[in-house]
Amino acid sequence: MMNLCYNMGADLWNLLRTGGSEMKLLICVLNDTDKLDELMIKLAEAGVKGATIINSTGMGRTLYNHQESALMNSLRALLDPDRDENKTIFTVVDEAQEKAFHKVMNEVVGDLARPDSGIIFTIPVDSVTGLSK
Numbered sequence: 666m667m668n669l670c671y672n673m674g675a676d677l678w679n680l681l682r683t684g685g686s687e688m689k690l691l692i693c694v695l696n697d698t699d700k701l702d703e704l705m706i707k708l709a710e711a712g713v714k715g716a717t718i719i720n721s722t723g724m725g726r727t728l729y730n731h732q733e734s735a736l737m738n739s740l741r742a743l744l745d746p747d748r749d750e751n752k753t754i755f756t757v758v759d760e761a762q763e764k765a766f767h768k769v770m771n772e773v774v775g776d777l778a779r780p781d782s783g784i785i786f787t788i789p790v791d792s793v794t795g796l797s798k
Contacts, residue, residue: 686759689787693754696783701752704773711765716756
């Protein structure tokens with residue numbers, strides 16, 4: 666019974682703290698890393714308050730690299746060192762921020778339906794601690 670009350674209280678607290686908006690973890694893989702700075706500036710202007718960005722590599726690129734010869738890998742690393750990396754962006758957003766993220770991403774990167782442009786998806790978040798309004 667105590668656990669049920671605690672969970673209901675935590676749910677109510679999260680509902681009040683987020684203004685009733687369901688919070689989501691938005692994950693975005695940006696393939697054109699040259700557009701990262703512009704994307705971050707426009708996201709901040711659109712109300713997305715923070716994000717974590719990590720270097721990442723997709724499965725397709727990893728398999729492609731594995732199939733090439735060591736000489737080709739060395740030459741490509743010298744000529745185009747950033748080719749194998751993309752950026753993965755993590756941010757916790759409400760519904761309005763999610764819509765803003767999609768809009769800005771479309772403005773900066775273009776249509777994500779194009780091959781090798783990027784991907785965005787969200788996962789529901791049950792609770793959030795340490796997020797400022």
